[in-house]
Amino acid sequence: MTKTTILFSLLFCLISFQINAQRYLGVKPTDSGGLLSYAQASYDVRQYDLDLSILIEQKAIRGSVRIQADVLSPIDQIVLDLDSAFEVSKVVLEKEGALLPIDFEHKDLKLYCTPHFTFQPQEEFAIRVYYSGKPKVAPRPPWVGGFMWEETEEGKPWIATACQFDGADLWFPCKDHPSDEAEHVRLNITVPKGLEVVSNGVLENVSKSGDSNTFQWIVNSPINNYNIALNIAPYEHLKLDYTNVLGEEMPLNWWVLPEHKKQAKAQFPQFKDHLKFYEKVLGPYPFRSEKYGIVETPHLGMEHQTAIAYGADFTNNEFGFDFLHHHELGHEWWGNLVTASDWKDFWIHEGFCIYMQVLYAEELGGMPAYHKYISTLKPKVRNKQALAPLESKSTLEKYFFGPCYIESDGDIYTKGALVLHTLRYLVGEEALLKGIRKLAYPTKEAERSTDGSQCHFVNSTDFIRIMEEESGMELDWYFELYLRQPDLPNLVINQTESNLTLQWDTPKKLAFPMPVEVVIDGKKKRIEVGLEEVKIPLEKGVKEVLVDPENWIYKASDQSEKEKVRAAFLAQFPKAKLKEVKRKAHFTQYYEIYLPQPLDHSNPKNGTFEQKMYLGHVDFEKPILIETEGYQLYNYPREISKITKGNQLLVEYRFYGESVPKGGIPWKYLTNDLAIEDYHRIVSKLKNVYTGKWISSGVSKGGETTLIYKSKYPNDVDVAVPYVAPIILGVEDPRTDQHINTVGEKTTRKRITEFQRTVLQNRTEVLKEIEQYAAKKEMKFSVGLEVALEYAVLEFPFSYWQWGGNVSDIPTKDAPAKELFNYLNQIVGISFYSDITIDRLLPSYYQHMKELGYYGFDTTPVADLLEIVHKPTNSFFAPQNVDLTYNPNYMKEVVDFLESKGDNILYIYGEYDTWGACAVNPSDKTNALKMVLKKGSHATRIRHFSVEDQIRIYSQLKDWLGVKVEALGDLCLEKEEEI
Ligand SMILES: [Zn+2]
Secondary structure, X not given: OOOOEXXXXXXXXXXXXXXXXXXXXXXXXXXXXXXXXXXXXXXXXXXXXXXXXXXXOXXXXXXXXXXXXXXXXXXXXXXXXXXXXXXXXXXXXXXXXXXXEOEEEEEOOEEEEEOOOOEOOOOEEEEEEEEEEOOOEOOEOOOEOEEEEEEOOOOXXXXXEEOOOOXXXXXXXXXXXXXXXXXXXXXXXXXXXXXXXXXXXXXXXXXXXXXXXXXXXXEOOOEOHHHOOOEEEOOEXXXXXXXXXXXXXXXXXXXXXXXXXXXXXXXXXXXXXXXXXXXXXXXXXXXXXXXXXXXXXXXXXXXXXOOEEEOOOOOOOOOOOOHHHHHHHHOXXXXXXXXXXXXXXXXXXXXXXXXXXXXXXXXXXXXXXXXXXXXXXXXXXXXXXXXXXXXXXXXXXHHXXXXXXXXXXXXXXXXXXXXXXXXXXXXXXXXXXXXXXXXXOOOHHHHHOOOOOOOEEEOHHHHHHHHHHHHOOOOHHHHHHHHOOOOOOEEEEEEOOOEEEEEEEOHHHOOOOOOEEEEEOOEXXXXXXXXXXXXXEOOOOOOOEEEOOOOOOOOOOOHHHHHHHHHHHHHHOOOOEEEEOXXXXXXXXXXXXXXEEEOOOOOXXXXXXXXXXXEEEOOOOOOEEEEXXXXXXXXXXXXXXXXXXXXXXXXXXXXXXXXXXXXXXXXXXXXXXXXXXXXXXXXXXXXXXXXXXXXXXXXXXXXXXXXXXXXXXXXXXXXXXXXXXXXXXXXXXXXXXXXXXXXXXXXXXXXXHHHHHHHHHOHHHXXXXXXXXXXXXXXXXXXXXXXXXXXXXXXXXXXXXXXXXXXXXXXXXXXXXXXXXXXXXXXXXXXXXXXXXXXXXHHHHHHHHHHHOOEOOOOHHHHHHOOOOOOOXXXXXXXXXXXXXXXXXXXXXXXXXXXXXXXXXXXXXXXXXXHHXXXXXXXXXXXXXXXXXXXXXXXXXXXXXXXXXXXXXXXXXXXXXXXXXXXXXXXXOEEEEEO
């Protein structure tokens, strides 16, 4: 027995049986399609003849398959696909009436057949492959496919195949690619007496021999290899009369298990309505010369041509129809009549089919049902990969989500239908319906033909061209945005008393001239909106302004969702000012916010300042990150919110950046305690709105703030993630000097000292460089250039280790002054001593001198070369004429708390970072995780750690948060196991 290797996921997987929901399948299928190899592009399959015996007791098959093909370009090897589960005993070539055995090799899921001569273009070949074996048992049919060896309730065999994602090479040798459909297929299937075989096409003959019967099914229309299917059971055959749209009689056939006959009979009549609907919208049933057939299967369903697999439970959905039948029947047009020649365009199969279900809901329940159906699709879309990219894709890449491919990606279903929905709004219902019908049947002649010539290949560009013809509009921009890249457009909506402003915010600034319907006090208008802001004046006393009220445009977030966020926020902070701005990353809405905060929380009458924030919204129930910035605000998506796919609130530290009170900084209110009260007030209120887990985080001084906050209000957040956060003890904490003198290689430390000395030995020339630089950048240095130079030299070792300098970049002793300056500037940044920076950092120096503590400078290595700065101190840069008395207990209390009681804290540090010398060392009593990146700098983030370390970090976060950490899935936590 061959051992089957199956990929098991470490994640526990939830399987939903909704056909278009995202599923964690746990096992990944073998692949199908993708870029076609030269060898396989060189021939075109005309016919497959399958002669197979089904050996039920052994769960095996045995027989042969004949492959007949046209040669398109010279080949000396016929390459077929065949699963490793089979043993090939011989391959014969039909040549001038003779049967010649030829060489073959079966490896890596391919069967290489070598006739020892070259087939020329326009020749044809026919080979027969004799093989046997136990086909893969489908682990998760129909998605991860294979054979199903089931039993009916009466214990009779019930066998089926499904292999869309894996391809038909799971059970017979074939060319497994959607671009090649055999025009003819003959299936001779031998089974024990008492069982029926139902397959594609027409039943030509049943021949009896002893205890077995051979069923011969013949297909004379082009068929996708994955649609060739076997269904074996003691079926009963139900028939229903039907007159098609052309007035021809055409029975409907349903093969059901005897025990389900009653339910099937009750459900059957509505299938006629489905068929009638499709014929009305898309044209005649394409395979009427063969049959309309449904077969009951042990798996949910599949679009097997003229033998639709039905494994649903004979019930209707909330819109009043049998979804599974309606969907699979739709594939007779979208998939079987028209076929995408590459899986990259399979939204034409699935998205079009789903849109047919939406239209059918409309047929039954009118526009309310239509819109309701559309609203159910939106939450399922992932928008992680382009719906229909230009490059070739395999089934795995299109139906699943990489890199693990154990989780299905249903965008080709849901987003596919939404793209047609919005297109209907843009071009109108008539043009859309004409366009999709034309894609199905390009001509009247095609509608009339039944000999197989009605079937054709399509891709997205055909549809774009047809829609441009039908609408008379240029539509490239529309499809570029919705098909070729994954992100959605966002309509930025802001309303004041006198104006409504609208603006499209699109990924990569893609053009998007989508008109927007606006209803002002009942009056409807279509407004032209583009990437620039459009202002619509509002008359005084306007009561209601509705923007795209029916949500015809598929966008990141609809008006009603935006209003919910605004209202929820303002309910907590009525005086806050919210302005919608361009969104970032995965957030569906993004706001710039100014929040009035008391200068003094214990005495709110003492005035207020406006604290600036950015809110990235996804979902009220998802985790929310509060970034406790240490300085002014930096507006970008943070690692933690990306990892959790959660909300993000960036909060500027009081009195930095734009959060400086009018009239300047009142120094007495610049205390850590009051800053913590700012965060505490925000979190306490917003917890009423954001009900998911709360995570606080910050980088460097921001991380320090995260930790101080945690020590003051341990229960405000569920998890704290401080990055490279020092807890400094003393105005000049000696640990940083100690670090500088011991970190890294001794030779590197020597080079650093040598560089410091070289710079000062070339003082005059380097000063000239600084002068030129300052003039060019228009920087003012009131401290004096020489002071700036000496401080920069003294600062150099600290910065070198903080930011992870590279020893080979350090200029040598004989380097020119320009090089010396450039390197000093690169590592320290001479602008650090410019008036503008010193002024900007005044509050920081103040805080360091009063409460936070700072570092000292070691003059020893350069003492003999210093001319001015003999007693360097950071207090030199602090605000003058302000009390700077240091409180030695403040940070001591914080660190005592953290080391003994700081739970649910993930500390991220870099080994080389100078600030790492002041890292927290949580004791065993705490439930904390401290991760130090080997040779890491002050720029260390989670993503820089090894995969093993990241798994450890994500698993810990998952434990603390009790929610799925999306990054875990992206890491592909798979191991191979043999069963
Ligand atoms: Zn489908």
